[in-house]
Amino acid sequence: MVRDDRHDQDEERAEAMIDRCGGDRVHLVLAMMVGVVAMIPGGELLAQTPVRAYDAPLAQEPPHIDGRLDDQAWQAAPWSAPFVDIEGLARPRPSWMTRMKITWDAAHLYIAAELEEPNLWATLTDRDAVIFHDNDFEWFIDPDGDTNRYFELEVNALGTVWDLFLDRPYRHGGKADNGWDIEGLVAAVFLDGTLNDPSDVDGGWSIEMAIPWAAFSDGGRTAIPPEPGDRWRINFSRVQWDLDVVDGQYAKRRAADGTALPEHNWVWSPQGEINMHIPERWGVVVFDERRETRDERR
Ligand SMILES: [Ca+2]
Ligand SMILES: [Ca+2]
Ligand SMILES: [Ca+2]
Numbered sequence: 426m427v428r429d430d431r432h433d434q435d436e437e438r439a440e441a442m443i444d445r446c447g448g449d450r451v452h453l454v455l456a457m458m459v460g461v462v463a464m465i466p467g468g469e470l471l472a473q474t475p476v477r478a479y480d481a482p483l484a485q486e487p488p489h490i491d492g493r494l495d496d497q498a499w500q501a502a503p504w505s506a507p508f509v510d511i512e513g514l515a516r517p518r519p520s521w522m523t524r525m526k527i528t529w530d531a532a533h534l535y536i537a538a539e540l541e542e543p544n545l546w547a548t549l550t551d552r553d554a555v556i557f558h559d560n561d562f563e564w565f566i567d568p569d570g571d572t573n574r575y576f577e578l579e580v581n582a583l584g585t586v587w588d589l590f591l592d593r594p595y596r597h598g599g600k601a602d603n604g605w606d607i608e609g610l611v612a613a614v615f616l617d618g619t620l621n622d623p624s625d626v627d628g629g630w631s632i633e634m635a636i637p638w639a640a641f642s643d644g645g646r647t648a649i650p651p652e653p654g655d656r657w658r659i660n661f662s663r664v665q666w667d668l669d670v671v672d673g674q675y676a677k678r679r680a681a682d683g684t685a686l687p688e689h690n691w692v693w694s695p696q697g698e699i700n701m702h703i704p705e706r707w708g709v710v711v712f713d714e715r716r717e718t719r720d721e722r723r
Protein backbone atom coordinates (compact mmCIF):
# COMPACT_ATOMS: atom_id res chain seq x y z
CA MET A 426 0.00 0.00 0.00
CA VAL A 427 2.88 2.29 0.70
CA ARG A 428 4.01 1.81 -2.85
CA ASP A 429 0.52 2.59 -4.17
CA ASP A 430 0.34 5.80 -2.15
CA ARG A 431 3.69 6.92 -3.44
CA HIS A 432 2.60 6.01 -6.93
CA ASP A 433 -0.49 8.20 -6.61
CA GLN A 434 1.65 11.07 -5.43
CA ASP A 435 3.98 10.56 -8.36
CA GLU A 436 1.04 10.56 -10.72
CA GLU A 437 -0.19 13.84 -9.32
CA ARG A 438 3.29 15.27 -9.56
CA ALA A 439 3.55 14.10 -13.16
CA GLU A 440 0.23 15.68 -14.03
CA ALA A 441 1.38 18.93 -12.45
CA MET A 442 4.54 18.80 -14.54
CA ILE A 443 2.55 18.22 -17.71
CA ASP A 444 0.28 21.13 -16.80
CA ARG A 445 3.34 23.32 -16.54
CA CYS A 446 4.35 22.18 -20.01
CA GLY A 447 1.06 23.85 -20.98
CA GLY A 448 -0.72 24.40 -24.26
CA ASP A 449 -3.67 22.51 -25.69
CA ARG A 450 -1.58 21.44 -28.64
CA VAL A 451 0.93 19.73 -26.39
CA HIS A 452 -1.86 18.15 -24.36
CA LEU A 453 -3.35 16.70 -27.52
CA VAL A 454 -0.02 15.25 -28.58
CA LEU A 455 0.41 13.77 -25.12
CA ALA A 456 -3.03 12.22 -25.09
CA MET A 457 -2.38 10.58 -28.44
CA MET A 458 1.06 9.35 -27.45
CA VAL A 459 0.08 7.95 -24.07
CA GLY A 460 -2.52 5.93 -25.93
CA VAL A 461 0.16 4.61 -28.27
CA VAL A 462 2.49 3.72 -25.42
CA ALA A 463 -0.26 1.83 -23.60
CA MET A 464 -0.47 -0.55 -26.57
CA ILE A 465 3.22 -1.41 -26.61
CA PRO A 466 3.86 -4.90 -25.13
CA GLY A 467 6.03 -4.84 -22.04
CA GLY A 468 5.06 -1.26 -21.25
CA GLU A 469 3.33 -2.09 -17.95
CA LEU A 470 5.58 0.24 -15.98
CA LEU A 471 4.66 3.00 -18.40
CA ALA A 472 0.93 2.62 -17.94
CA GLN A 473 0.76 5.56 -15.51
CA THR A 474 3.76 7.41 -16.91
CA PRO A 475 3.29 10.27 -19.38
CA VAL A 476 5.48 10.88 -22.40
CA ARG A 477 7.24 14.18 -21.79
CA ALA A 478 6.83 17.23 -24.00
CA TYR A 479 8.90 20.42 -24.26
CA ASP A 480 8.34 23.72 -26.09
CA ALA A 481 11.76 24.96 -27.29
CA PRO A 482 11.82 28.74 -27.84
CA LEU A 483 13.62 30.40 -30.73
CA ALA A 484 16.87 31.92 -29.42
CA GLN A 485 17.09 35.70 -29.68
CA GLU A 486 20.86 35.44 -29.73
CA PRO A 487 23.09 32.36 -29.63
CA PRO A 488 24.32 31.31 -26.19
CA HIS A 489 28.04 31.53 -25.59
CA ILE A 490 29.12 27.89 -25.33
CA ASP A 491 31.23 27.83 -22.17
CA GLY A 492 29.23 25.39 -20.01
CA ARG A 493 27.70 28.19 -17.94
CA LEU A 494 23.97 28.60 -18.43
CA ASP A 495 23.70 32.31 -17.63
CA ASP A 496 23.02 33.37 -21.23
CA GLN A 497 19.89 35.28 -22.20
CA ALA A 498 18.94 32.41 -24.52
CA TRP A 499 18.74 30.03 -21.54
CA GLN A 500 16.81 32.49 -19.40
CA ALA A 501 14.10 32.43 -22.09
CA ALA A 502 13.96 28.62 -22.15
CA PRO A 503 12.12 26.71 -19.41
CA TRP A 504 13.68 23.92 -17.41
CA SER A 505 12.43 20.47 -18.28
CA ALA A 506 10.73 18.30 -15.71
CA PRO A 507 13.28 16.66 -13.40
CA PHE A 508 14.63 13.39 -14.75
CA VAL A 509 13.12 10.17 -13.37
CA ASP A 510 14.11 6.53 -13.30
CA ILE A 511 14.27 4.98 -16.77
CA GLU A 512 11.63 2.40 -15.81
CA GLY A 513 9.09 5.03 -14.82
CA LEU A 514 7.55 6.94 -11.97
CA ALA A 515 6.83 3.79 -9.95
CA ARG A 516 10.56 3.37 -9.38
CA PRO A 517 12.50 5.27 -6.68
CA ARG A 518 13.21 8.89 -7.45
CA PRO A 519 16.82 9.66 -8.51
CA SER A 520 19.23 10.68 -5.77
CA TRP A 521 20.33 13.79 -7.64
CA MET A 522 18.44 16.30 -9.77
CA THR A 523 18.97 16.37 -13.53
CA ARG A 524 17.16 18.72 -15.91
CA MET A 525 17.65 20.15 -19.38
CA LYS A 526 16.77 23.06 -21.66
CA ILE A 527 16.51 23.35 -25.43
CA THR A 528 16.56 26.38 -27.70
CA TRP A 529 17.26 26.82 -31.41
CA ASP A 530 17.89 29.18 -34.29
CA ALA A 531 18.42 28.88 -38.04
CA ALA A 532 21.98 27.63 -37.55
CA HIS A 533 21.97 25.37 -34.50
CA LEU A 534 20.11 23.21 -32.04
CA TYR A 535 21.23 24.22 -28.54
CA ILE A 536 21.05 21.81 -25.61
CA ALA A 537 21.83 22.58 -21.97
CA ALA A 538 21.76 20.36 -18.91
CA GLU A 539 22.34 20.73 -15.21
CA LEU A 540 23.33 17.74 -13.06
CA GLU A 541 23.56 17.81 -9.28
CA GLU A 542 26.60 15.76 -8.34
CA PRO A 543 28.52 15.60 -5.06
CA ASN A 544 31.29 13.46 -6.57
CA LEU A 545 32.55 14.86 -9.87
CA TRP A 546 34.27 11.97 -11.63
CA ALA A 547 35.37 11.23 -15.20
CA THR A 548 38.16 9.18 -16.76
CA LEU A 549 37.60 8.82 -20.52
CA THR A 550 39.41 11.20 -22.86
CA ASP A 551 39.12 9.59 -26.33
CA ARG A 552 36.42 10.69 -28.80
CA ASP A 553 33.93 7.86 -29.38
CA ALA A 554 35.00 5.90 -26.29
CA VAL A 555 32.13 4.15 -24.50
CA ILE A 556 31.34 7.20 -22.40
CA PHE A 557 28.62 5.59 -20.25
CA HIS A 558 31.37 3.62 -18.52
CA ASP A 559 31.84 6.98 -16.76
CA ASN A 560 28.98 9.04 -15.33
CA ASP A 561 27.50 10.83 -18.32
CA PHE A 562 24.74 12.87 -19.95
CA GLU A 563 23.18 11.58 -23.18
CA TRP A 564 20.75 12.69 -25.84
CA PHE A 565 18.90 10.68 -28.46
CA ILE A 566 17.30 12.40 -31.46
CA ASP A 567 14.97 10.95 -34.09
CA PRO A 568 14.05 13.96 -36.25
CA ASP A 569 11.26 12.34 -38.28
CA GLY A 570 10.01 10.08 -35.49
CA ASP A 571 10.02 6.93 -37.61
CA THR A 572 11.94 5.07 -34.83
CA ASN A 573 14.82 4.28 -37.25
CA ARG A 574 17.79 6.31 -38.46
CA TYR A 575 18.46 8.29 -35.30
CA PHE A 576 21.34 9.99 -33.51
CA GLU A 577 22.95 9.72 -30.09
CA LEU A 578 25.54 11.67 -28.13
CA GLU A 579 27.11 10.98 -24.74
CA VAL A 580 29.39 13.36 -22.83
CA ASN A 581 31.24 13.03 -19.52
CA ALA A 582 32.47 15.65 -17.05
CA LEU A 583 35.76 15.95 -18.97
CA GLY A 584 33.74 17.03 -22.01
CA THR A 585 34.68 13.86 -23.91
CA VAL A 586 32.08 13.07 -26.57
CA TRP A 587 30.79 9.84 -28.14
CA ASP A 588 28.54 10.66 -31.09
CA LEU A 589 26.96 7.89 -33.12
CA PHE A 590 24.26 7.09 -35.64
CA LEU A 591 21.93 4.10 -35.61
CA ASP A 592 20.13 2.87 -38.71
CA ARG A 593 17.61 1.09 -36.45
CA PRO A 594 17.34 0.05 -32.77
CA TYR A 595 19.72 -2.67 -31.59
CA ARG A 596 16.80 -5.04 -30.93
CA HIS A 597 15.98 -4.88 -34.64
CA GLY A 598 19.55 -5.60 -35.69
CA GLY A 599 20.77 -2.02 -35.68
CA LYS A 600 24.48 -1.30 -35.61
CA ALA A 601 26.09 1.79 -34.13
CA ASP A 602 28.06 3.93 -36.58
CA ASN A 603 30.68 5.70 -34.46
CA GLY A 604 31.99 7.27 -37.66
CA TRP A 605 29.16 9.77 -37.41
CA ASP A 606 30.96 12.80 -35.98
CA ILE A 607 29.07 16.07 -35.64
CA GLU A 608 30.96 18.47 -37.85
CA GLY A 609 31.10 21.87 -36.17
CA LEU A 610 29.90 20.60 -32.78
CA VAL A 611 30.73 23.04 -29.97
CA ALA A 612 30.30 21.57 -26.50
CA ALA A 613 31.50 22.72 -23.10
CA VAL A 614 31.20 21.51 -19.52
CA PHE A 615 31.30 23.67 -16.40
CA LEU A 616 32.33 21.98 -13.16
CA ASP A 617 30.96 23.32 -9.89
CA GLY A 618 33.62 21.60 -7.80
CA THR A 619 36.78 19.58 -8.27
CA LEU A 620 37.10 16.65 -10.67
CA ASN A 621 38.34 13.26 -9.43
CA ASP A 622 39.03 14.70 -5.98
CA PRO A 623 36.93 12.90 -3.33
CA SER A 624 38.24 15.08 -0.49
CA ASP A 625 35.41 17.62 -0.94
CA VAL A 626 31.69 17.70 -1.79
CA ASP A 627 30.98 19.05 -5.27
CA GLY A 628 27.90 20.96 -6.41
CA GLY A 629 27.47 19.47 -9.86
CA TRP A 630 28.17 20.05 -13.52
CA SER A 631 26.45 21.79 -16.38
CA ILE A 632 26.68 21.14 -20.10
CA GLU A 633 26.10 23.41 -23.06
CA MET A 634 26.32 22.49 -26.72
CA ALA A 635 25.59 23.89 -30.17
CA ILE A 636 24.79 21.31 -32.85
CA PRO A 637 24.70 22.47 -36.50
CA TRP A 638 21.44 21.36 -38.11
CA ALA A 639 23.35 19.74 -40.96
CA ALA A 640 24.34 17.00 -38.51
CA PHE A 641 20.81 15.62 -38.81
CA SER A 642 20.59 15.64 -42.60
CA ASP A 643 20.72 11.82 -42.74
CA GLY A 644 17.79 11.30 -40.39
CA GLY A 645 14.89 10.98 -42.80
CA ARG A 646 12.44 13.32 -44.46
CA THR A 647 12.37 16.02 -41.79
CA ALA A 648 12.98 19.68 -42.69
CA ILE A 649 16.47 20.82 -41.65
CA PRO A 650 16.39 23.22 -39.85
CA PRO A 651 12.89 22.54 -38.53
CA GLU A 652 9.93 24.72 -39.40
CA PRO A 653 8.24 26.47 -36.47
CA GLY A 654 5.81 24.00 -34.94
CA ASP A 655 7.72 20.91 -36.07
CA ARG A 656 7.96 18.11 -33.51
CA TRP A 657 11.01 15.89 -33.10
CA ARG A 658 11.28 12.78 -30.93
CA ILE A 659 14.09 13.33 -28.41
CA ASN A 660 15.11 11.84 -25.10
CA PHE A 661 17.82 12.49 -22.54
CA SER A 662 19.53 10.13 -20.14
CA ARG A 663 21.99 10.34 -17.29
CA VAL A 664 24.07 7.29 -16.43
CA GLN A 665 25.21 7.30 -12.81
CA TRP A 666 27.48 4.79 -11.10
CA ASP A 667 27.69 4.24 -7.35
CA LEU A 668 31.22 5.12 -6.27
CA ASP A 669 33.45 4.30 -3.32
CA VAL A 670 36.72 5.95 -2.39
CA VAL A 671 39.64 3.52 -2.49
CA ASP A 672 43.12 4.79 -1.66
CA GLY A 673 41.94 8.36 -2.15
CA GLN A 674 40.47 7.66 -5.62
CA TYR A 675 36.97 7.03 -6.89
CA ALA A 676 36.20 3.45 -7.85
CA LYS A 677 32.94 1.86 -8.99
CA ARG A 678 31.17 0.16 -6.11
CA ARG A 679 31.44 -3.60 -6.32
CA ALA A 680 29.28 -6.44 -5.08
CA ALA A 681 30.72 -9.07 -2.72
CA ASP A 682 31.75 -11.19 -5.72
CA GLY A 683 33.80 -8.32 -7.14
CA THR A 684 31.53 -7.36 -10.02
CA ALA A 685 30.61 -3.70 -10.47
CA LEU A 686 27.06 -2.84 -9.38
CA PRO A 687 24.73 -1.92 -12.24
CA GLU A 688 24.43 1.74 -13.17
CA HIS A 689 21.48 4.02 -12.46
CA ASN A 690 19.68 5.39 -15.50
CA TRP A 691 17.81 8.66 -14.98
CA VAL A 692 15.92 9.99 -17.97
CA TRP A 693 13.66 12.79 -19.15
CA SER A 694 10.89 10.69 -20.73
CA PRO A 695 10.75 7.27 -19.04
CA GLN A 696 11.22 4.20 -21.19
CA GLY A 697 9.42 1.60 -19.05
CA GLU A 698 12.43 -0.72 -19.14
CA ILE A 699 16.22 -0.35 -18.96
CA ASN A 700 16.71 0.41 -22.64
CA MET A 701 17.06 3.85 -24.21
CA HIS A 702 16.78 2.41 -27.72
CA ILE A 703 12.99 2.41 -27.87
CA PRO A 704 12.47 5.64 -29.84
CA GLU A 705 8.68 5.31 -29.76
CA ARG A 706 8.87 6.13 -26.04
CA TRP A 707 11.02 9.25 -26.34
CA GLY A 708 9.66 12.69 -25.55
CA VAL A 709 8.30 15.28 -27.97
CA VAL A 710 10.14 18.55 -28.56
CA VAL A 711 8.17 21.30 -30.32
CA PHE A 712 10.25 23.97 -32.08
CA ASP A 713 8.32 27.07 -31.13
CA GLU A 714 8.62 30.33 -33.06
CA ARG A 715 8.21 32.38 -29.89
CA ARG A 716 11.28 33.90 -28.25
CA GLU A 717 10.27 32.70 -24.80
CA THR A 718 8.12 29.78 -23.69
CA ARG A 719 8.58 30.05 -19.95
CA ASP A 720 5.24 31.76 -19.27
CA GLU A 721 3.28 29.02 -20.92
CA ARG A 722 4.56 26.50 -18.40
CA ARG A 723 3.37 28.39 -15.34
CA1 LIG B 1 27.00 29.87 -21.73
CA1 LIG C 1 14.42 8.64 -38.11
CA1 LIG D 1 31.49 9.62 -33.61
Ligand SMILES: [Ca+2]
Pocket residue numbers: 543544545618619620621622623624625626627
Ligand atom coordinates in the same frame (compact mmCIF):
# COMPACT_ATOMS: atom_id res chain seq x y z
CA1 LIG E 1 35.45 16.82 -5.90
